[in-house]
Amino acid sequence: MLVLVAVLVSTPAIATGATQPVHSIDRAAEVQSSDVSDRAELERWLDETMADQLERHRVPGASVVVVKDEEVLLSKGYGYADLESGRQVDANETVFSIGSTGKLVTWTAVMQGIEDGRLERDSDVNDYLTDSAVSVPDTYSEPITLAYLGTHSAGFEDSLDGMIVDDPVEIRPIEEILVEHRPARVRPPDEFVAYSNYGTALAGHVLAEQSDTTFVEYVDERILTPLEMDDTTYAQPLPANLESRRAIGYTYQDGDYQAHQPLVWTLPPEGGSFQTTGADMSRFMLAHLNEGSYDSARILEAESVEEMHGRQFTKSQIDPELNGMGYGFIEMDQNGERIVGHWGDMPRFKSLLALFPDRDVGLFVVYNAPGDGPGRFELLDEFTDRYYPNSDEPVVDPPEGAADRARSLTGDYQSLTVSESSWQRILGVMTRTYTVGATDDGYLTTTRLGEGTRRWVEVQPGVYQESGGDERPVFQFNEDGRGTHLFRGAFGPATYERVPWYESLAVLQGVLAVGVLAFVSVLLLWLGAPLWRRLRDRAGPSDSERLARGLLGVVSLLWLVVLVIFLLAWINFNAEVASPSLALQTGMILRYVALLGTAGAVVAAGFVWRDGYWNTPLRVHYTGATLLAILVAWQLYLLRVLPL
DSSP states (O other): OHHHHHHHHHSTTSOOSOOOOOOOOOHHHHOOOOOTTOHHHHHHHHHHHHHHHHHHTTOSEEEEEEEETTEEEEEEEEEEEETTTTEEOOTTTOBEEOGGGGHHHHHHHHHHHHHTTSOOTTSBGGGGOTTSSOOOOOSSSSOOBHHHHHTTOSOBOOOOTTSEESSGGGOOOHHHHHHHTOOOBOSOTTSOOOOOHHHHHHHHHHHHHHHTSOHHHHHIIIIITTTTOTTOBOOSSOOHHHHTTBOOEEEEETTEEEEEOOOEESOGGGSTTOEEOHHHHHHHHHHHHTTTEETTEESSOHHHHHHHHSOOBOOOSSSTTSOOBOSSOEEOOBTTBOOEEEEEEOSSOEEEEEEEGGGTEEEEEEESSGGGHHHHHHHHHHHHHHHSOOOSOOOOSOOTTHHHHHHTTOEEEEESOSOSSSTTHHHHHHHSEEEEEEOTTSOEEEEETTTEEEEEEEEETTEEEETTSOOOEEEEEOTTSOEEEEEETTOTTOOEEEOOGGGSHHHHHHHHHHHHHHHHHHHHHHHHHHHHHHHHTOOOOOHHHHHHHHHHHHHHHHHHHHHHHHHHHHHTHHHHHHSOOHHHHHHHHHHHHHHHHHHHHHHHHHHHHHTTOSOHHHHHHHHHHHHHHHHHHHHHHHTTSSOO
16 A cells, blocks of 8 residues: 555656756757758767667667658668567567557548549538448537537547457457447537547548448559558457568567567557558658658649648647647747657557658658657757757846746646546546746756656746747647646647646645545554454444444445546556456446445544544544545546546
């Protein structure tokens, strides 16, 4: 139980660590851009950079590709695809899972459907599903369209249900999964960006329905074959000729690398099952950089490519230049450079594709361990700074009045990309919440699990910039001037909404931690009371007293078991989504038994005081533990661990 308490209080909801130091950088004096076309210099730099990343982030291997002006400048593997056999990564041969970076292929396919007139971006998607069991409910007056799906602004809640299974034989038709695991519409479309795997899968299904084929067959015929992406597939398991070249996924644990079997993903349009090589992705990048064509093949018209790369959703009116969404592409502008692309997050693989359309340059990288989640963005930052540096002097010191304005924004901002109806909400709340604070000298701070504390300086009311950098968080205000939403320039497909104080991580962790201690104390008193009476030669309790204490003891034990079960479910998230364990299924029953027992303890607390059970300290303890059981149930309801 002490381990549980430690986990509950160790996440960075309460920022106590040191903030990142302010570095005053004279960029004008440092700007000496290199020429990305110098292949030898590019390779030397990447060799040094990748060697440092693999060692520092504990990653066995990676594949990197850089393209420019219709040719591949560099296509190279680093480290190992398979540690046991000693097989090294080869960018031309090694097959990686690239996760949601594969969504760019999906949206390219959807744009083909729009281009040839089979689909219209602004039509209700239900109009294309008349022969399908899939439908979108009319929760709001505004229907969901392909335009909203392509910018992740359709308004779906987040859900991974149905996306992962334990074995390829369990994969069902896309239509069945989309029907059975349809997430709720929780906000009107075109209001906020909130990343949606389901939305992309739905768009792929719409395309397939109108093409009278399967999504995978369509993509193979219309994109993979024309671009000669012969080593790219959605197949699970991999064909034999690719299986022998598969990069093994690893995690680094206890000083050693642990190999893992690949996850089985069930909705090809959302990218989970997309597997490819660096060389194949170079052809995809070249097609997008060359107005839709590669060699003699054309997959899109130039106008369609421009539309996909162009701004389709602006997140902030206060700072319109803040990165938003293209059509399927995420804006990642830096140093005044136009950059669009996507990244992919798998449990063991991390990838990134970034296009510089104005420079005809593309960068792709994929790693076979989760340690380089930040590494891919570090690589993009360093690549951009090296070849397209920004000479602007960064803002370092807060302006007058900044301290008061920063304090008015403090609180927790929770991503809209969370589940609103299932226990999966735990993942979103714990990992996608920013705690915003303020320093006495006017800096804004943000803290998030896995990111630590960062410090920001105000450039205008509601707009902040990283001290010594160019990353920007921007706030949205209501009519009363209160900050309601937070946008991050580095993460286009997300919106963070300010939550009430009682939904903050500090309150959540505090209630759960104190609740655990209270439940443990109840169990100690319950189990230790007979021994205490024997040592003191005291008379035993009445039947009513024994029943009241036993009830609270059972309730305390049940809540502890429920907390442990769902904590383990969070830790083993992917496995539980693929196939809920017996423990999780048991926990889903016990949570209601614990709630019913808590109601009984409330009634018992009234008898405890009315009939004068025990002494006053024990009555206070009983009442306090009962109250904490109620508060724990309330917090679990907010997490949807206890949906009512």
